Amino acid sequence: MRIFHIHGSGVQELTTLPAQMPAQGFVWIACTRPAFQMRLAEIQGRLQALIGLQLVDLHVSDLLNAQLPSHYDYTSQYDLLVFRRLATAQGDVSPTTPPTPAAHAAVAEPDSPNTPVKRSGPPVLRRIDTSPVGFAVFDQLLLTVHPTDCAVRDAYAMRLLAATPANGNSTTTSPSTSHAAHGNTHGSLSMGEGRSSPISGARLPTSPADLMLRVVNQMVDGYLDLRRELTRQLDHWQTELLKPRARFVNWTSLLEARLSLHMLDEICEDQRTAVQDWIDALETWAQPDTPAGLRELDLLKVRSRDVLEHIERVVHHVQRLEQSTETAVQMHFSVQSNRTNDIMRTLTALTAVFLPLNLIAGIFGMNFEFIPLVHKADGFWWAMGSMVFIAVALVLLFWRKRYLARTR
CATH class of the missing domain: 1.20.58.340 (Magnesium transport protein CorA, transmembrane region)
Structure with missing residues (x-):
């Protein structure tokens, strides 16, 4: 479990769960699914002490379910988003981000028995296997539940802790906008604090919802990277299929690729539906009274639409790959028929x-x-x-x- 205090002047990683909500900013609690299951009573008790409410039992079951599809749900106090990310044998760190020691340590941690089985075949096909990441979005707190081999948390935390602001000044963090206003207890942080560093060259997340969208956007980028690899692999197979004198023998791999593309299409459709439901829920939030709060809400909507556009790009490309693969197979048999x-x-x-x-x-x-x-x-x-x-x-x-x- 990793705990972060994110405020206008930087990010602080805490060693323990806070006893009180901070006066500024918000708290990000990121834990693995086994850790969330083992420390569920402690987390629920601390949520009750911090914000005066707990997670609904059905939402707890959703966060513990390793086979749940992407979906969105809400209560009058918080929102819940489950988003499936790409899984690899070495974690799902983006190609530009090196894996952290915490990510390697997380791989050794036993996961839920419902962990998806890795696929066989070419390495690119193994990345189609996915696992859900849960987000519980409160007014001043974000709780995320990750698989044991999920390095998205560590990759984004490293970005938060490793950068320096360009102007060196603190930015103003507006209060988190929510569709359900409820009282929060403000007080000093009475907990141990670890390393801290402001972020460089980019605005800090101003609310738990903003942070959730940034993490989700990083997951979608993993699908875009997979799209490029799948394109190269399928282009190679199409070239082999259309060679008149070559004997194509990778029919099993090609069939697995088609099945994986179909599964990826279904996953992305669930993701698009979940994000669209989240965008629809944003429209029902109460309009803030301050210009800063109104701007923050507008930025949330813009970022949400950007994530939705990325998902639609993946869906469009996956459908095009399915069509091109089917076309290549038909052309292969046409070439063989002409040769005969x-x-x-x-x-x-x-x-x-x-x-x-x-x-x-x-x-x-x-x-x-x-x-x-x-x-x-x-x-x-x-x-x-x-x-x-x-x-x-x-x-x-x-x-x-x-x-x-x-x-x-």
């Missing part, structure tokens, strides 16, 4: 060449005493000459009609 037709045409032409020769040989092989040319000294050569002439004439005729020409 060429072979049969050539064999038919050669058979037609030898049919007159067989007829001449059959006539002179008849068991008659008087046959022309049989008793003559040059009869054999006349028969052979006639057969060669007929064969050459037929070959030239078929070549002129392109019955013996190779189809390019």
Whole structure:
């Protein structure tokens, strides 16, 4: 479990759960699914002490379920978003972010028995396996539940802790906007604090909802990276399929790729529905009274629409890959059919060449005493000459009609 205090002047990683809500900013509690299950009573009690409410039992079950599809739900006090992220054997760190020691340590932690089984086949197909990440969004607190091998938390936490603001000044953090206003207890932080550092070159998350959208956007970027790898893999297979003299043998891998693309399409559709429900819920939030709060709400809507647009890009590309894969398979069988037709045409032409020769040989092989040319000294050569002439004439005729020409 990792706890962060995010405020206008920087980010602080805390060593324990806070006893009181901070006077400024908000708290991010990020834990793995097994840790959330083992410390559920402690987390529920601390939520009750901090914000005066607890998670609903059904939402707790959703956060503990490792097979739940992406969806959105809400109560009058908080919102719940479950979003499926890409899973790999080494975690799901983005290509530009090196894995952290905490991510490697998390891999060794036992996960839920419902953990998805890794797929076989090319390495790119194994990244289709996904696991859900749960977000419980309160007014001043964000609770996230990750799989044990999920490095999204550590990757984004490293970005928060490693940067320095460009102007060196603190930015003003407006209060978190919520569709359900409820009282929060403000007080000093009475807990141990670890490393802290402001973020560089970018605005700090101003609310738990803003932080949730940034983490979700990082997950969607993983799908965009996978899209490029799938495109390269399928382009290679299409090239192999369309080679006329090559024998394509990766039918199992191609079938797995098509099944994985179909599964990815379903996952992205669930993600799009969940984010769309979240956007619809944003429209029902009460309008803030201050310009800063109104701007924050507008930025949340813009960021939400940006995440939705990224998901729609992935869905569009996946559907296009499915269509191109199906087209490549059909073209492969068309090429093979044309190749078979060429072979049969050539064999038919050669058979037609030898049919007159067989007829001449059959006539002179008849068991008659008087046959022309049989008793003559040059009869054999006349028969052979006639057969060669007929064969050459037929070959030239078929070549002129392109019955013996190779189809390019």
